[in-house]
Amino acid sequence: MHEMSIAVELVRQLESLAGANGIQRVESLAVQAGAMRGIVPEALDIAFASAGEGTVAEGAKLELEIVPAVAKCRLCGCQFEPSVDSYLCAGCNQADVDIIQGNEILLTSVTGLEKNEGRDTNED
């Protein structure tokens, strides 16, 4: 359940971004996660809902995009998308690669209500 570590860090970053931008409630956020991270979307949703309780991120909708992995052969430099059971370079017939995409977890956008907008202000 490494999704919990990721969720806790997401909430920490959302609180910091919200504070810096005058956001009182985060409505949604977009996250890109590399395929190598093995994130289970449902597990991340549950972890995020739990980690966000009582924070600006409570109830926010997490939009997750899984980014495919890209391997780079250390021997010939060619790049290809590995499969879960093969990192074999077709040219070299060796599985000696660096993962150049697929390990990242990025927060890419946040949508939120500013402090002076939304339903909780004194409208009457």
Next chain:
Amino acid sequence: MKINVVKNVLEVNDAAAAENRDLLDEAGVLAVNIISAPGSGKTSLLERTLPALGELASAVIVGDLQTSRDAERLGDKARAVTQVNTEGGCHLSAVQIASALGGLDLAGLDFMFIENVGNMVCPSGFDLGEHVRVAMLSTTEGDDKVAKYNTLFQPADVILLNKMDLLGVLDYDVSRVYDDLSRINTRAEVIEISAKTGEGIGRWIDWLKKAAAGK
């Protein structure tokens, strides 16, 4: 309002990992992150490894969900053993390692062994600031695990196949492991060992010494 950003969600971990590595580099210590399933023999491996390193000095950081049992087993074999209880967390983080390193005197140390929490998935995604990563698979876990847990074996610098003394008792086809590794990681040296009998430990010690010398 919508804010577009590009923020590394694991920036705290990754920054701590970089600092850990710098600290260990300055002290000339090789950090070794050992990852495997629970019960595959990480602590037994260290019980064999620490005395076999002879004059070379080691410290150990042991991660577990609960208890200090592993630290107690290793206590008299290393210069220092630090138990990190993750209180349910399924992997060690670089911040926990930074905290453990803060309480240690690194001067004169050659190796910092990090025994990660027993888990074949979660620890793989968290850089601790190690220099080398060890993936271990024991025969009791089955010969089909390399492809199933490819994110553990793909980045490993060395792969230890433990409990080889049980080969005759189990339905374990070691050629299946090598076949999977031929597609997943051909860079890592594969060493067959038995932490119980001591088989293969000499080759593992040689690998460690070479890794420390090449750092």
